[in-house]
Amino acid sequence: MKVTNNEYDDMTKKASPNSPKLLNMVKAFCIGGLICVIGQLFKTLYTNSGLSEKESSAAVTVTLIAITAILTGIGIFDKIAKHAGAGTIVPITGFANAVVSPALEFKAEGHILGTGAKIFTIAGPVIAYGCASASVYGLIYYLFCM
Amino acid sequence: MVIKMAIRQGRYTLMLPSRPVITGSAAVVGKKEGEGPLANEFDSVSQDDSLGEASFEKAESAMQRDAVIRALNKAGETPDNVDMVFAGDLLNQCIGTSFGLRGMDMPFAGLYGACSTMSLSLALSAIMTDTAAANVCIASTSSHFCSAERQYRLPLEYGGQRTPTSQWTATAAGAAVVSRTGSGPRATAVIFGKIQDLGIKDANNMGAAMAPAAASTIKDFLSDTAGAPSDYDMILTGDLGTVGSSLLCELLMKEANLDISGVHSDCGIMMYDLKNQDVHAGGSGCGCSAAILCSYIMRRIREKSLKKVLFVGTGALLSPTSSLQGESIPAIAHGVVLEAD
Structure with a gap:
């Protein structure tokens, strides 16, 4: 080929359409915001039902995870997420979907080496680096703020 | 009998003077492909991507087997007469093909050429028949959106966004019977x-x-x-x-x-x-x-x-x-x- 890698890289950039960033951001903002509103509604509901502030926060998290798991299971979540992007990935819904979808997907390989082994395929890095960064943050907090 | 044989022309091309014939070919596709502009062209459109099988890998195998059987029927051939099958797919170890053609009792060479596999299998079948090393060959391949996604990308129900340059893996299989004699392309x-x-x-x-x-x-x-x-x-x-x-x-x-x-x-x-x-x-x-x-x-x-x-x-x-x-x-x-x- 006479065309060099750099020339081809330029040609490819010109030929490849970009993601509709503005539209994606607007959709992510609206759907992500809607999820937060739903969370807040549940929080108000739980607080009014007599749960403490801390308990109702935990209950909201569990509720959103449960809703996501069900929507993932019946094949609706990915259709919403296709439009929402970061709007569904950033809230707890993204994490729940990242655990439930491989659990469902790898069921065919068995409960232990399929679902069990693959369940954290996507969420694993978040858990690992989440725990690692929390440890570092905790250490810093301990050293400077105590 | 003088057998005409593949002749190299130029640096890379092989001319096939006996002009092997594609005596039968068939295509089997999934639901989404059956909703596309070529819907009426295919031999069979499955309404269920699992084809009633327990896994998508099994579904892909069933699809390729179906395409091969349909192509053989159209060519008026039986597996007994097939001298060689060149076939492959996208799955690890080419299980879509080998499990699909298991039990058909035909000499088989599994190929991996990613999405070029149809042209690769057809080219090898054509050379094999042109050189009279075989009278009847089959070229076939398959891919399945669901089995490919889980191997190459992410679980089906994962909620992500695909980029505008990404392509959709077709749920489809095609097979062609290549013979020394007969009529057809x-x-x-x-x-x-x-x-x-x-x-x-x-x-x-x-x-x-x-x-x-x-x-x-x-x-x-x-x-x-x-x-x-x-x-x-x-x-x-x-x-x-x-x-x-x-x-x-x-x-x-x-x-x-x-x-x-x-x-x-x-x-x-x-x-x-x-x-x-x-x-x-x-x-x-x-x-x-x-x-x-x-x-x-x-x-x-x-x-x-x-x-x-x-x-x-x-x-x-x-x-x-x-x-x-x-x-x-x-x-x-x-x-x-x-x-x-």
């Missing part, structure tokens, strides 16, 4: 491509990764045969999609001053309604070009509305491991000339 020349890599690393832009391979093979073939794009009713690439197709035309102009835009079609663009079926840059997967070649194209060559077609299947030779290790994507393209009887 004839394979008159083949060319095996060279691995090309212009440094594309984005696994979601496979059209861009594969376009250089298609350009190289088309350029070599036209140079070997001293031909021009206008000698062909159609130059059909495997599945470059919209991005890869425009890059292919641009590359051929730059590299060899060849303008194929008037005769170029691409299976990845033909398979779906790009505007309404949410497939972004088009279709991909071995089954995409296999199903279109073994139905729409073969039918038109048989009816003589297409008289001479250069079919160039293109494959991206990446793996999930190579992508994670930051490798660029090598690609390959093999060509077969099909002519009306």
Whole structure:
């Protein structure tokens, strides 16, 4: 080929359409915001039902995870997420979907080496680096703020 | 008996003087492909992507087996008469094919050429029959959106966004029976491509990764045969999609001053309604070009509305491991000339 890698890289950039960033951001903002509103509604509901502030926060998290798991299971979540992007990935819904979808997907390989082994395929890095960064943050907090 | 045999022409092309015949071909597709513009061309459209099987891998195997059986029936052949099967798919260890053809008792060579597998299997079948090493060969391949996604990308229900350059793996299988005698489209020349890599690393832009391979093979073939794009009713690439197709035309102009835009079609663009079926840059997967070649194209060559077609299947030779290790994507393209009887 006479065309060099750099020339081809330029040609490819010109030929490849970009993601509709503005539209994606607007959709992510609206759907992500809607999820937060739903969370807040549940929080108000739980607080009014007599749960403490801390308990109702935990209950909201569990509720959103449960809703996501069900929507993932019946094949609706990915259709919403296709439009929402970061709007569904950033809230707890993204994490729940990242655990439930491989659990469902790898069921065919068995409960232990399929679902069990693959369940954290996507969420694993978040858990690992989440725990690692929390440890570092905790250490810093301990050293400077105590 | 004097046997005419494959003759090398130019540097890379093999001419097939006995003109092996595609006596039967069949295409089996999934639901989404059956909702596309070529819906009426296929032999069977499954309404259920699992085909009633326990896993998508089993579904893919069933689909390829179905395509092979249908092609054999159309050719009036039985598995007993088949001297060789060249076939493959996208799954690890080619299980889509080997499990699908298990029990059919035919000599089998499994191939991996990614999405170029239909052209690779057809080229090998044509040479095998042309050299009289076989009387009847089968070329077949399959791909399944669901089995490919879980192997190459993410779980089906994972909620992510696909980039505009990404392509949709077709749920489809195609098979062709190649014989020394009979009537039907004839394979008159083949060319095996060279691995090309212009440094594309984005696994979601496979059209861009594969376009250089298609350009190289088309350029070599036209140079070997001293031909021009206008000698062909159609130059059909495997599945470059919209991005890869425009890059292919641009590359051929730059590299060899060849303008194929008037005769170029691409299976990845033909398979779906790009505007309404949410497939972004088009279709991909071995089954995409296999199903279109073994139905729409073969039918038109048989009816003589297409008289001479250069079919160039293109494959991206990446793996999930190579992508994670930051490798660029090598690609390959093999060509077969099909002519009306």
